[in-house]
Amino acid sequence: DTVMTQSPESLAVSLGERATINCKSSQSVLHTFNNQNYLAWYQQKPGQPPKLLIYWASTRESGVPDRISGSGSGTDFTLTISSLQAEDVAVYFCQQYYSTPITFGPGTKVEVK
């Protein structure tokens, strides 16, 4: 199984400042046949299901603000919130969908400093 790790476990950022979350997979999730990284990011707020933010490592889901972006390739990925807003307070998970079983990172909690 592909193990997903995230860092940090939590971070506190001032409103308007940048938040950066890292995700690492134990195996490459880059598929050579289509040159796509099978890596997604989800946002989860308390009492709510996860919400898909980013797929193919860097493609925003419809409706996701452009202050949220994803980058990376192979085994190392980053989610960046360029200017933290109050509504971004949540837990963020990465997920590989390269192969079954799909696996998730343990999550990073983002709070306002």
Add this chain to the structure above:
Amino acid sequence: EVHLVQSGAEVKKPGTTVKISCKVSGYTFIDSSLYWVKQAPGRGLEWMGLVDPEKGETIYAEKFQGRVTITADTSTDTTYMTLSSLRPEDTAVYYCATESLARLLDSWGQGTLVTVSS
């Protein structure tokens, strides 16, 4: 718009069985596989298994193999997840979700809390 509506919270005793439903709407039921994901209190997300509604085929995570059964009823556009031999560590919120691309979960149910306690 895709909607997944799950059944309500359950309280179960250890050793018993729980069955959760997830009714979908807004797309053709047989077009996408349906997934079940566990989230224990304060913990991360854990994939349990999936069902292909068109073929009726299932794949289960090794950890849950033998205790979980996932089915799909094409007459009611509903998927069911049954978990048997419940233990306290099965206390969790269980989500159903559907995929837009292979294994990418873009729509989720609201979650069903299952509490296992004697």
